Amino acid sequence: MSKVKISKTKIKTAKISPATKLAGQNYPHQKIETKWQKVWAEKKIYQTNDKSSKPKAYVLDMFPYPSGEGLHVGHILGYTATDIYSRYLRMTGNNVLHPMGWDAFGLPAENFALKHKVNPAVSTKKNIDNFRRQIKSIGLSYDWSREINTTNPDYYRWTQWIFLQLYKQGLAYESYEPINWCPSCQTGLANEDLEDGKCERCGTVVEKKPMRQWVLKITNYAERLLTDLDQLKWPESVKEAQRNWIGKSEGAEIDFPLANKRHYVLLPGFASNSKRSFFPWLKRELEAKGHSVQALDLPDARIPNIANQIEAVLKQVKFGPDTILVGHSWGAVVALKILEKLKTPIAGTILVAGLIEPAVKNRESWPLRLIFNWRFTWPKIKKNAGWVKILRDLKDPLIADNQGLRIQQELGGDLIEFEAEKAHVCGKVEPVVLEHCLEKIKIFTTRPDTLFGATYLVLAPEHQIIQNLIRQPSKKIKNLPAIKNYLTKTKKRTEIERTAEGRDKTGVKIEGLEAINPANGEIIPIYIADYVLVDYGFGAIMAVPAHDQRDWVFAKKFKLPIKLVIWDRQKLTDKSSQIVEDVLEQAYVGEGILVNSDNFSGLSNQKAKIAITKFVRGHLVTKYKLRDWVFSRQRYWGEPIPIIHCANCVLNNPVGRGIVPVPEKDLPVKLPVVKSYAPTGTGESPLADITNWVRVKCPVCGAWAKRETNTMPQWAGSSWYYLRFIDPTNKKFLADPKKLQAWLGAGSPLRNLSQANIGGVSMYVGGVEHATRHLIYARFWHKFLFDLKIAPGSEPFSQLKNQGLVLGPDGRKMSKRWSNVINPDDVVRDYGADSLRLYEMFMGPFEQSKNWNSDNLMGVRRFLDRVWRLSFKVSKTDIKIASDLESLQQKTIQKVSQDIENFSFNTAVSTLMIMANNLELAETISRSLFKDFLKLLAPLAPHLTEELWSNLGEKRSIHLATWPIFEPSKIKINSFKIIIQINGKVRDSFQVEVGTSEAEIKKLALLRPIIIQWTKDQKISRMVYVPDKLLNLVLA
């Protein structure tokens, strides 16, 4: 799960102070540490018992991606913290689940393997062994009986199982949309895998490439992913990052009709004519908008002769680039046949309740089945059709249900499925037909209140209208070369160049195409500009330069009109309507009152949002920046997607596209072991070449079929692993629901959340870099499993902490490039695991980034040596403890407990240092006092404390002992110091007995010589007394 990149050379490590500094009275860390690690493993003292009745706590680290570089000191920071926390919770009487595993599928392992010509399975195993050895060497208290590995078929069987459930719920689908393609890694990537338009792995600039992909519909969960954030005890920055990533914005979708006049040709259906159904109404409506309309009657309507019909149409109609052909039912078939005959393309084609096969419901004897030759020359039709819209009545009693999709497969275009006013779209009035006959540009805006100020439209270069424009150039477009030129330039520009260059706005006007502002009927120009993104909203915006800074800049550059429609209530004057550019120096984006907006002028802009949207028949909608999760990788080292493609099933049911999920009983679909797994670069996974693996009998029809050869992305296995730890060896299910309920169900006091019922891991710790990937993906899968009633709560991780970055001694990120990498193995060897652990905790606040400093490491080692020497001063039997030492002990218990609970490990360490310093002053140390001290230190330095504990004759491990109880009554204070301030400045202090009254203290203070000196000749106007602490004398 880590982003650590694989190195090719051996890591150079930074120098740490030589071990010789340790000579003298120090403890033998190597001997002690290996000894106790062995004992703990043999006695299995960290194994978690599901059946225990103690309160449960699930403390989890983000499991590592086992890279070839080995464990990083940054990993250890997080792992040590959770280890201390787990040990503390155990000692305070909780049943703690604290497991570890390996997130081992993914690109880096595969790239590493390719480079070194070993199988990724082999190198991965080697890396895991090394990680495990290193982790064990620092004495972390994981329950190793629960170790999991995402590349193990017993594990990924359930990853595949979850995918199948997603598929069955319609949340996994095939897409052919252009996606991010990394030419170096030769695979598609999700949006989340990009950094600055570059591949997050290798830094190569990604391309947009259309290809077949599996995609997960995470967008269905956008709203829940957003709102449930409020209930999580997570760092605010991570929650904010997710809110940002989901990117909710509320606004309106509004249609801008095109201003150009068209010539509509309407063809009626079988046995019908231009006077029936919606034809007369549609003609009237279109003519009212200024278009010309020919509603034709076809000859021989009841026994159609296609040749005659085509001839009749061609005779009456002059087809040109402004023609829009509308065919209803059989008329749609005639329309296609006419398109076959045309020499030049028309503007667009609308097929209403159309068909292309004699697939008609309940009409076996339909005459056209026999007398018509159902063959079409599709490429010719496609070339001439212009834009295509296919309208299908969802309850059509005649036309077979698959015809809409079949036409789309042949012609492309938009398939609109709706419920007609009358069956088979035969109503006198069919608004959906009219709506799609009229050409318009749909835009999304968060500011419908500014609609009257929309002075032009801007389309993304990839917008459908522009694609159509290029394919079927209308003579009315006067600057086609300039448009083409701009599109080519945009294409060449990378994502980075598009966003860099100080965000200089570029664009080009479409000469000869105009739109109508639906609010005021003004005809406005249309521009193409790459600052509009195709995959957000509708890839088109209305530009309101007066109230949007980007539009402002663009309008200034292209000298477009700027029209003020909102103005500050305070500055509102009679002349507001003339303010515009000469006063405005930039867009006015604030709230205000509408001006220049017809009847809406005078309204507050908030109210106008709804009113204006309603006025232009727009809709209030919510949009999200979150995109669906591109889930295929064209690579070898990942979980195979459990899908079979069956050509035979396509024939039987074209709508199903021949996608057959692998039956659950056949899981796991094992990744085949092969010699060559290099990426092909063709957009196919290397698995495609493994013929005997790809070839498989279709589980539905039995014919030979092909396996899906794409694999899952690296983030699949980590999206549910925390569930598997709960029941890692379950053969029947991903985990026993009862155990899931026990460990993740809501209501555990340790989760300590105000809102109940979200459940989840009690404490989850890992790097902040997973804010928008792992942590969003896992929440998505968890919510999905929650909906399936498998997960017991709606959130996977109720509490999250991010460890800060551990930088090199030079303050730079640890990297072989700077030779500043600290190898934990060296530290463990020279200073011991306890020193390493304690040092990392002592470095600074847990969540802050900090530099490595070997001198400071030496400091904590000295502390441990001091504790070692203290043990020689311990009394044989319990002796009386001095009261001030006892008070200190109680304060230490309280502070260390609090600090561990709050992850303030640095101050916990310093508190223990203070205690040790005080113990050192004593001739002999009370046995019970020292034992309590060892317990407090045990979570932080488990080896040394275990050794000293056993030296005191204890037979049972200190880590199974009970945490000392804080007893405030034992804190005995006889006197305390009162600070005397004069005007807030400290001037004096003195000791007073406990119980001295306020009046007495004031009296004593005024008798002090220093105070007399400071206050002489001056009047004390006020005395502020803070009980037991301070007295402030305020002089007049």
Added chain:
RNA sequence: GGGCGAGUGGCGGAAUGGCAGACGCGAUAGACUCAAAAUCUAUUGAUCGCAAGAUCGUGGGGGUUCAAGUCCCCCCUCGCCCACCA
């Protein structure tokens, strides 16, 4: 451009609005030692002063308060994340 976080000795860092600098590192001096290391003891924010002590001091500027590192406003610097999202 937006969001989040942070600015405190020579360094890492501590401080429920109540003695700024806990604890540790480093440094200086001393003890031990033939010597070194280790260990122990003392000192260690700056300035002035023989001293007692005084003044200044938590990025900068204002404010609230008897009292501000801490709360409020403005500004500067650094780090991280997101970024033409209409």
